[in-house]
Amino acid sequence: MLKDIVVMITGAGAPGAPGIIKSLRLNAERNIKIVGVDANLEESIGIGLVDVVYQIPKAKDDNFIDEILSICKKEKVDVIIPLVTMELFVFSKAKDIFEQNGIKVQVSDFEQLNIANDKYNLMKFCKENGIPYPEFYIVKSIEEFKEKAKELGYPEKKICFKPPVSNGLRGFRIINDSADKMYNLINEKPNNVYIGYDEFLQIAKDADYFPELLLMEFLPGEEFSIDVMVDNGKCHTVIPRSRDKIKMGISFVGRTIEDKEIIKYSKQLVESLNLNGNIGLQFKRDINGIPKIIESNPRVQGTIVLCTASGYNMVYNSVKAALGEDLIDYKINWNTKMIRYWDEIYIDNNGKSFTI
Numbered sequence: 001m002l003k004d005i006v007v008m009i010t011g012a013g014a015p016g017a018p019g020i021i022k023s024l025r026l027n028a029e030r031n032i033k034i035v036g037v038d039a040n041l042e043e044s045i046g047i048g049l050v051d052v053v054y055q056i057p058k059a060k061d062d063n064f065i066d067e068i069l070s071i072c073k074k075e076k077v078d079v080i081i082p083l084v085t086m087e088l089f090v091f092s093k094a095k096d097i098f099e100q101n102g103i104k105v106q107v108s109d110f111e112q113l114n115i116a117n118d119k120y121n122l123m124k125f126c127k128e129n130g131i132p133y134p135e136f137y138i139v140k141s142i143e144e145f146k147e148k149a150k151e152l153g154y155p156e157k158k159i160c161f162k163p164p165v166s167n168g169l170r171g172f173r174i175i176n177d178s179a180d181k182m183y184n185l186i187n188e189k190p191n192n193v194y195i196g197y198d199e200f201l202q203i204a205k206d207a208d209y210f211p212e213l214l215l216m217e218f219l220p221g222e223e224f225s226i227d228v229m230v231d232n233g234k235c236h237t238v239i240p241r242s243r244d245k246i247k248m249g250i251s252f253v254g255r256t257i258e259d260k261e262i263i264k265y266s267k268q269l270v271e272s273l274n275l276n277g278n279i280g281l282q283f284k285r286d287i288n289g290i291p292k293i294i295e296s297n298p299r300v301q302g303t304i305v306l307c308t309a310s311g312y313n314m315v316y317n318s319v320k321a322a323l324g325e326d327l328i329d330y331k332i333n334w335n336t337k338m339i340r341y342w343d344e345i346y347i348d349n350n351g352k353s354f355t356i
Helices: 017-025 064-075 085-093 095-100 110-116 119-128 142-151 181-187 197-206 260-273 302-309 314-322
Strands: 005-010 032-038 052-055 079-081 136-139 159-162 173-175 213-217 223-231 234-242 245-247 250-255 277-285 291-297 337-339
Touching (some): 017 032, 017 302, 017 314, 064 085, 064 095, 079 314, 085 095, 085 110, 110 119, 110 260, 119 136, 119 291, 136 142, 142 197, 142 213, 173 197, 223 260, 223 302, 234 302, 250 302, 260 277, 260 291, 277 314, 302 314, 302 337
Antiparallel strands (some): 136 213, 223 277, 234 250, 245 250
């Protein structure tokens, strides 16, 4: 058995936190003490799964790094795994401070984060580096929106848009004028992503401002999330996962897929960008079946637990990489299927969490 270590998980209330915590627990080499921190402990799902919890300020707070460092020193933390996207930039700037205290942070450098987390910058990077991408434009006005929509082939071709920087499905819409709006109103849940062209223009005209938007060709094919483990620009593992059923931007049904083309492009992207840690990518096939990048998450993804279930504990191996240890040569059981379901954690009158 290797020596015990302490790992901090930030954003312990994130939907994917339980799977990441389970992955750390499932290693067969050592005991891991898990410190969970979150800005909102009252509704944090992870508090019942970690060994110790702390409430922290939000990333924009001036005391964020000081608070994290203080907890790390108290708990003797070895590795920090950030789950909150906005924390990545703050950690990146302070990475040397943690290194000086013997603490490894799974985060990429600031300049690389600015490319990986901005969908427009990411598309430009892929265009320059030979990685398939959808046709795209940045638009900043109604006039530009109309002009670029035509250049993308609308109305003959479907188009979509989203803010260059956003999380999940926030701000994402598909322009679809052929949809039966009454059918959607009555039969679809309110998170329907379709919107009519004229409907969007009317909203834009009524607003006090026009937000910067990434306008793209619509990719109708299969969608994939890809988990990548990279150690300071050296890619170790790439595992694509199909996104067969998605709710609120989260995969609820999917399977690990050994798609060599997606694996090749994913490795090329993370190594060209010199990223670090567990990285999430998303590809979607175009009308001709070509997988094209649609976004990246420069942090560990919640559904990485499917990789663990498929035999490859990417979360734990990334911790070993951060500590400079030899990696475990796991065997991937491709085509392992995941079906996600609801579960609960309860909190009693004394603030103690439990499950049933």
